[in-house]
Amino acid sequence: MSVAVVDISATSGRDAVPVAAAPKGTQAQRAYDALRRRIIRCELAPGRTFTEASAAEELGIGRTPVREALARLARDGFVVVAPRAGCRVAEVTLGDVMELFELREPLEAKAAELAAARIDETGLAELQRLTDVPFAADAGDAAGLAAFLGANTAFHAALAGFAGNGRLATALDGIADQLERLHWLGVPTSPRVADLLGEHHEMIAALAARDGERAAALAVRHCRTSRQVVVDAVLESGALRDAAIHREHHDHREARR
Structure with missing residues (x-):
C-alpha cells in the first residue's frame, strides 16, 4: 500500500493547536483534538492516507501519544488504522x-x-x-x-x-x-x-x-x-x-x- 504523507498541521487561523507545547500528560488529548477537528472540517479529506510517523512529525510530538490519539479516532469511526500500512481517514458513503x-x-x-x-x-x-x-x-x-x-x-x-x-x-x-x-x-x-x-x-x-x-x-x-x-x-x-x-x-x- 502506498501511503501519502500529508501536511496535517495546516489549520485555519485561531484554531492552530501548539501540540508540542502541551504538558506531557495532555499530548495525546491535544493530538486527538487537533486530528479530530481537521477530519471533521475535511482538512483531512475522507479517504486521505497518512502515517503515524508523519502525524507525529507534523504535530511535533512523539509517536506514542499520536498512536493513542489514532486509536481513539478509530473507535470514534473517524480513521481506519491498518497495522504496518498506515492510516486512512474514514470515507463517507x-x-x-x-x-x-x-x-x-x-x-x-x-x-x-x-x-x-x-x-x-x-x-x-x-x-x-x-x-x-x-x-x-x-x-x-x-x-x-x-x-x-x-x-x-x-x-x-x-x-x-x-x-x-x-x-x-x-x-x-x-x-x-x-x-x-x-x-x-x-x-x-x-x-x-x-x-x-x-x-x-x-x-x-x-x-x-x-x-x-x-x-x-x-x-x-x-x-x-x-x-x-x-x-x-x-x-x-x-x-x-x-x-x-x-x-x-x-x-x-x-x-x-
Whole structure:
C-alpha cells in the first residue's frame, strides 16, 4: 500500500493547536483534538492516507501519544488504522449518511417536542443567537464557515439540552461530530442553506408557541433537508464506495421526477 504523507498541521487561523507545547500528560488529548477537528472540517479529506510517523512529525510530538490519539479516532469511526500500512481517514458513503440521519430524525423530533414544554425565554434567545450567525458564502472564508457550522451544531446541542432529558441529549451528542463532518462536506456548496436557516427560525417560533407537535414535525423536515444537502454533496463527490446504495438512491430520485 502506498501511503501519502500529508501536511496535517495546516489549520485555519485561531484554531492552530501548539501540540508540542502541551504538558506531557495532555499530548495525546491535544493530538486527538487537533486530528479530530481537521477530519471533521475535511482538512483531512475522507479517504486521505497518512502515517503515524508523519502525524507525529507534523504535530511535533512523539509517536506514542499520536498512536493513542489514532486509536481513539478509530473507535470514534473517524480513521481506519491498518497495522504496518498506515492510516486512512474514514470515507463517507451514502450508507453512512442514511444511517446517521435515520438515527438522528426521531431523536431530534423528540427533543423538539419536549423542549416546547420546557424551554424558557433565555433558552429561546440562545437558539435565536445561534441561528443569527451569518453563513460564510465565500468558500475561502474558512473561519467564517467554521463559525457558522459550529453555531449549527451548538443550536442542535442546545435544543437537546432544553428537552430536559439527559439520555436523549447524550444520544444526540454521540453523533454530533459525525453530523458536523457531513455538513462540512455538503453545506459550503449547497444552494439550500437559506432553507436550513429558515427551518431553524420556524422551529424557534413553534417552541415559543409551546407547540410540541409542530416543533417535532419541523425537526423531522429539517433533518430531511439537511440529509438531502449532504446526499447531494456525496453523490457529486465521485468518491462513493457503496455503489449499490448509490444506484438505489439515484433510481429513487429519478422515479420522483
